[in-house]
Amino acid sequence: MKVVAFGGSDVGKVRENNEDNYLIYNLLKSQEGDIIEPEDTGEGILMVVADGMGGAAAGEKASEIVINTAKSTLIQYAHEKDPDEITFKAIEKAQEVCKSTVKINPEWMGMGSVATYVYIKEKRIYISQVGDTRLYRYRNKTLEQITEDQNLVTELVKIGLITPEQAVYHPQRNAVTQAIGAIENVIPMSYTFDLEVGDKILICSDGLNGMISDIELQLILDCSEDLKEILNMLINTANAYGGHDNITVIIAEILE
Template sequence: MAIALRYAARSDLGLGPKSRNEDSGYAGPNLLVLADGMGGHAAGDVASSMIVGELAPLDEEDVTADQAIPLLEEALHSANARLTKAMHENSDLAGMGSTTIVMLRTGNKLAMAHIGDSRAFMLRGDTFSQITKDHSFVQQLVDEGRISKEDAGHHPQRSVVTRVMTGQPDDEPDTSLREAKIGDRFLLCSDGLSDFVGADVIEEVLREARTPAEAADRCIEIALKASTRDNVTVIVADVVDADGDDLPSTVPQVVGAAGKRMRGRTRAIPTSPAEKAAALSRAATGRAEPDDDSLELAEDRTRSRRSKILLRLVAAVVIAAILGGGGYAAWAWSQKQYFVAADAGRVAIFQGVSQDLGPIRLSHVQSPSDVRVTDLPSDVQGAVANTIPARDLTDAQSKIEALRAEAVRCQRLAATGIPCGTTPAPTPTTPPTIPTPTGSTTPVPGATPGVTPGTKPAAPPKPGAAATSPPPRALAATTAGVIR
């Protein structure tokens, strides 16, 4: 019996401090993609949009089960190479990255690739299960038996990820191939949902919702009620009989950052070949978009060479618009930024960005301090040398205070003849940290070896909990100890 997918994609900015949606999602007849960008000012929205743009053409591919996994791996390597190229061409994008979950239907099977801590769940009959394993520091602790699964939800470093798409050659995803059965319901979600809403509540929503659209809307609703401080994106897909009464979906939907680039909003938008052609025509002539989203256009369901070319063209236009618009926005944004760095041997707050534009300096010392760089631990000195970004002036001042405390600690150790960098390491659950820009952290002596966080906001583990300042989400290297 042939299967098909009935799906819905939704995304929301969330209730946190982020001013733009860094998530991107794509749902099509044969392809589901969710990418959660990270990097804050380093353009996480660009990273997630580029990944979706690179993977979207797979929706038009006819592949066998044997071809599916290699095809996914090839497409993800290509997407990663695009990130590398973009960062080389535009230094403002340096440090961007994204989680990725992608499912590709091939016959009655689903090929899946996953990297990062976005999650996929499956509801099959009485069984509800998470079918991805987080690439995170806390998950490593669970695997090693050092903490329990219950403890993981409260761990202060629960948002430190160890593997994501960053343009590096060793960004390898996990892959799998599973049989899909009629009646299965799949959920792909960013951590804006899973970090703020318990798995039991998510299961209840998926069981009670009559349609994928109802389930997706409800997931966004409960995430907002739980005061999610992160972008939240979900894709819900039901496996249906291709020839049955429960009609499958045929029009792809794009949401989040990728959707906003294409139409300036973050809810689901149709991207059938006919509609994409109409959108390109409106963009070329300057005509306004129609307000009636219920407008139905003829759907060309034939997988022709022409439709493949058009889909690739749209992806290229999206990427070009991202990079072009990002350049102008980066200039305006750069004049409103703060960071902490060294000035004449002492730590200081700078206003602007650390890069220069030819002979033009884009930053100046806003506020000096009495903290000497040489009084800090060696690894923190390196962080200061590389500059520590801040969300605003208040955040930068708090970083100065944290550095001052470290300097005082090292001075006291030096007075007793103990080098600052040789203090006993604390347990992995309580590493001292210094705040960085979007809630990220810079490691200090005693932090867990091999994990170098740089982050985005995470969340309380129980649904409906009052919003607090959650531990940040971090991007960490593994054994190589390289900051990505």
């Protein structure tokens, strides 16, 4: 299996600090960075987007914990656990470290992070979701949101109190119901599916999809085959629309 992936993060136009973080890690090469070149990734590739929350530097620390524990968990358990267990173990570890960090730094009480964890191995993708970061699949020129936001407006839509259209502008649209470190018992959502050659995987914080509609995301993906160009267009467009939040994006493609 060959995968190419690019990642980027931008503070946006309003926030002073960037509380987002991300990871792209190829286990075979012990390679980490903004780019995974097209090569054999049969041992597994881990990608994570984390969006921290909390006062002072707490949000930045929380998203950093998510990234660091994700990498260490993959290295520790890649050959011991089933692929669908690894991302759950990473969430458990991040939860533990966030709680212990708050005990040492009580001023960070309430720190937490939402996150989307993605582990790709042998042409299958395993996803664990906490909060409202998102994963989209772009297949055969069609964009589909795979993950479901764990937030208040999603629950209100489910029980029929508001419409999906109202959810977009609802004053509580950023109120998450699950967050690593900020919730006592985190309940992740999981997803898995077989990958096909040509699939593109888009992982993002809500600084992207909060500024750009799914229709516009689709149009951007339609207009280029260059992943680096797509990445830059996504971040630049979110900033052009106001950049109200930190913007973090990973875009990956299955080559063979």
